[in-house]
Amino acid sequence: MKMSKMFFTTMKETPSDAEITSHILMMRAGLIKKTASGIYNYMPLGLKTIKKIENIVREEMNRAGGQEILCSAIIPSELIEESGRWSLYGDEMFRLKDRHSRDFCLGPTHEEVFTDIIRNEIKTYKQLPINIYQIQTKYRDERRPRFGIMRAREFVMKDAYSFDRDFEGQDSSFQNMYDAYNKIFERCGLEFKAVEADSGAIGGVGSVEFMVKSEVGEDAVVFCSNCDYGANLEKAQAIVQEHIGEDKKIIEKIHTPAIRSIEELCDFFSCDGAKFAKTLIYKADDKTVAVILRGDREANEIKIKNAIGTVIDFDMADEETVKAVTGAPVGFAGPVGIKTDILLIDQEIANGFNFITGANEEDYHIANVNYPEDFDGVVGDFRNVEEGEACPVCGSPITIARGIEVGHIFKLGTRYSEAMNCNFTDENGKINPMVMGCYGIGITRTIAAIIEQYNDEFGIKWPRQIAPFEIAVVPVMTKDEDQLKAAEKIYTQLMDLGYDVILDDRNERAGVKFKDIDLIGIPVRITIGKKLKEGKVELKLRTESESTDITLDELYPKIENLMKTL
């Protein structure tokens, strides 16, 4: 491609709504243009990058035995209703009606569609296992689209679905995809970690997220400092520390006039948050839920929701509800005598002693509250883990970092196949539901993640395999005929050798060209300047600040060697 002909505009200024590096650089390098909040158009350089990632994904998926199909983005409501997700999905799903007022959605994922295809086509165990995938545009009406294509409302996704005859088959399909995903993200040049995750709205029995470490990541990821353990914060298991040597004391009601918050209580009782059992009250659809946690802990709403079961609307209870279940104003809730439909007790509380709690009475708290003597409920892990706590695998201290989720693989079990009658006949003529897995990669988000890991103050530093062009050939003075001719010759020869090359034949100052080539992040730059008279050109890597002079004879072997290392 000749840059003088390329549809390509860069920006010097940082766009006002861009907060993170990848968003800023994608806008500045002209890779994307915004159409509406969370909706972007991909310009030639951006699309070339998408295609490169798509090809890596396609190659590895095919190698792993996946077969590519392409499904409709619009899905009739009847299909989504079969799995129950039509009502489970809230505002995040774009819904529309056709001219006959029939309901459709824009597919946020395609479990139902793939399940429908398979139940119609696959009848016997002989046709299993199967793994089919698509690379297709997905739609999610995010509450808060942001960070450019990192959290967009329309995005390109690879979604694959595996169908097996049993759970062992599912495990093997899952492992197969796990391995393929590792290869894909390695080929993308990413520093990433596969971590345990919650299955979320898709449902299922096990899931792993592929997280790219990044300060701007929207997810908190828990790592062990010693072993391989990693998990999304939503999922990371809290370990109960044993409390020994304390006796359970007698419950005691204390007058605490207008003392409501944990801070005020700490002051009043001269002790730290760990001594208190705080009571959080939620509304889960039409049920009330109280969760009892240590005063210094953070509730984990995913763990709480998973304990309740299927929940559509979930939120903190309003003042009125709090009064109704506690019989007291907000600030004095406690587990003893509370009247919620569900009472969840964090294991730390169940294993601890003599907590201070609200008395469910205005201006009163109770000391020396103990489980199960004073209250009863479901005991479990309902809190976020914290930096420095013990790893659930090896006990070493954990660390918490930010991550960008670029891939997510799920074991779905028979969640969809049972609901949708996706069955097969086995050797004995018995009809069984298939066991499914689903596997997603955010293609466009992966671009953003790569830029977050590959950039400097001058712009993007693409890994070669993702770069829209591998080599830029830049004549310093386009008006100098010798320089332009030499540049064109090198450009043509490199293309003939199979490289993806761009020729910056624009009639601009060398400084402007270099800045643009750096901004759009081309890994190798060959500059043709004054030294051409001595038969030399300049070779510069985007990752290095210095260039080296090189004779035209040495150029092609040097490039060939260089490319093996990039």
Next chain:
Amino acid sequence: MKMSKMFFTTMKETPSDAEITSHILMMRAGLIKKTASGIYNYMPLGLKTIKKIENIVREEMNRAGGQEILCSAIIPSELIEESGRWSLYGDEMFRLKDRHSRDFCLGPTHEEVFTDIIRNEIKTYKQLPINIYQIQTKYRDERRPRFGIMRAREFVMKDAYSFDRDFEGQDSSFQNMYDAYNKIFERCGLEFKAVEADSGAIGGVGSVEFMVKSEVGEDAVVFCSNCDYGANLEKAQAIVQEHIGEDKKIIEKIHTPAIRSIEELCDFFSCDGAKFAKTLIYKADDKTVAVILRGDREANEIKIKNAIGTVIDFDMADEETVKAVTGAPVGFAGPVGIKTDILLIDQEIANGFNFITGANEEDYHIANVNYPEDFDGVVGDFRNVEEGEACPVCGSPITIARGIEVGHIFKLGTRYSEAMNCNFTDENGKINPMVMGCYGIGITRTIAAIIEQYNDEFGIKWPRQIAPFEIAVVPVMTKDEDQLKAAEKIYTQLMDLGYDVILDDRNERAGVKFKDIDLIGIPVRITIGKKLKEGKVELKLRTESESTDITLDELYPKIENLMKTL
């Protein structure tokens, strides 16, 4: 690809809702699966075919200087409102709201989006001309989706848009695309013709459709039997035949009790339809329109609408309206004294003599009605041409055939650039609107069109360049180890030679395999059977009924030669 591993099911029966060959064969060969009316999923073989066409389109578009981008399928209403199309587009446009109740549509085409991108990025004449395109999924809520992917509600389209500084530039960009389209459809192996067409809802000043000749085509296409002239029936120009030697007679009112239809009138007056001037009454939004045509002619609603100007709702008038404008019941309308807002007179009427028309009075007609003596209005071409009429270019008889529209190129002029302020600065600092063109190819419809031209009673007969696989290697007895080994070796070697090969290693009878290979339309079949012992295999072309024996030594050179001819 090994067929035993391929996700692939064929059907013996003709699906009940499939009316035309391409739809039947695409369903039977398992290329597509229906999700809802007019909405399909593409299975592996179908998707491979799409990709092959996409690649041909991409190569020729790039060669013609086009640059690929990718735009969002969902478009905010504000953009479409800028061109006025938000209200012009009726039910055919899928509309939806996001969680904040903002209006969006699923793009039926992308004029506004591309114009928006260009007005933001292109500022001066130096950056023009430019041609950008995308290969992307489009949505149109067709009133009557049918014929499989021929008229679907979701389809893959290549849409390109050119931006020039002036009308000469536009003409040159248009010609450039015209040439590229010819190459594309030639490479697809199609028998097609480029014909003049109406610009329709997109608007503009000139348009050409690429029509594939086919009996199942939904468009009527007019061809000249002698010269190159071709036009869509909607557009094809009617030539006025001169009437000489007749004198205008005196108008005469005739009692015609209960004689209403042209047939009844022909009987009553003992003459043919050409003697009558029929009066058709329409409602065009809030206006009434009368169109005066010869009794034996068919109205052309496109020509009529173009004469009226911008019209959203257009339909035959109801009985009440007819009574209001004629003062008589339906069946007695005539041009003399009619009270419509607009009166359109076909040129044949204006150039003819002494017509019989309705009298706008119950049970009366008038004879010897003449223009302009007895009525006045806008004279023009408002009818369909008929087989055998004179070609508007050379006067030879025309023929009318059915065609499938696979491509459509438009000169848009400044229709969008003026409405949307898509301007550039010229050498003199003057600001001008860009002059635009738009160019579409229905990628998925092209597949259907190819199948309509390439099939027989056994299935599809793909042209090699479009076929999902070029060569099928079929061991007659998969259980015969020698045969399977030989087949696998040939399969591998052909793939190494760069061919797209499928190995039918299924444990099925040879007859079943042959039928499937024929159905899915693989151009070349290599069968490994009993003669393997003599070092021979069978070579068969899909287009021929007989196979030839060939030694293994001869096989590869033979294939190489063969492929040059396919």
